[in-house]
Amino acid sequence: MSVLIVNGPNLNLLGTREPDIYGAATLAQIEAKCLQIFSNAGIDASFMQSNAEHEIVDCIQQAMTNKVEYIIINPAAFTHTSVAIRDALLAVNIPFIEIHLSNPHSREAFRRHSYLTDVAKGVIAGFGEQSYYLACQAVINQLKP
Numbered sequence: 001m002s003v004l005i006v007n008g009p010n011l012n013l014l015g016t017r018e019p020d021i022y023g024a025a026t027l028a029q030i031e032a033k034c035l036q037i038f039s040n041a042g043i044d045a046s047f048m049q050s051n052a053e054h055e056i057v058d059c060i061q062q063a064m065t066n067k068v069e070y071i072i073i074n075p076a077a078f079t080h081t082s083v084a085i086r087d088a089l090l091a092v093n094i095p096f097i098e099i100h101l102s103n104p105h106s107r108e109a110f111r112r113h114s115y116l117t118d119v120a121k122g123v124i125a126g127f128g129e130q131s132y133y134l135a136c137q138a139v140i141n142q143l144k145p
């Protein structure tokens with residue numbers, strides 16, 4: 001069993017990036033906790049971040065070859081712009097959870113539209129780093145009912 005956690009642009013700056021909105025945890029700290037949660041459940045997990053849309057598309061395509069069973073994705077700004085990431089997720093046909101640290105619906109109007117929400121298994125947003133851990137638990141519940 002394996003799970004892929006994908007992170008979009010500017011999430012490499014977590015910890016210093018607008019901490020009032022995104023919190024104080026670094027992406028490395030979030031990664032460590034996610035991998036621990038999956039390891040405790042006996043599930044292999046890998047974590048990636050890229051600022052480049054094509055690298056995220058390539059990674060999602062590779063997930064099919066790697067027989068990934070579930071994807072957790074914080075697409076960051078690509079949430080609101082990327083038909084390519086939507087198409088990649090549909091192409092590999094791997095169930096995914098869309099997550100956000102902040103609640104995009106309580107922010108600027110342009111953040112209210114997501115290219116992924118209508119094809120996601122579910123969405124978790126607004127709980128800071130806990131959005132990641134809640135998604136990990138949701139995936140474990142789906143894979144090991």
Ligand code: DQA
Pocket residue numbers: 009010011074075076077078079099100101102103104111
């Ligand atoms: C985000 C929300 C997006 O609107 C924003 O562009 C991000 C982060 C979040 O996790 O709250 O970069 O996905």
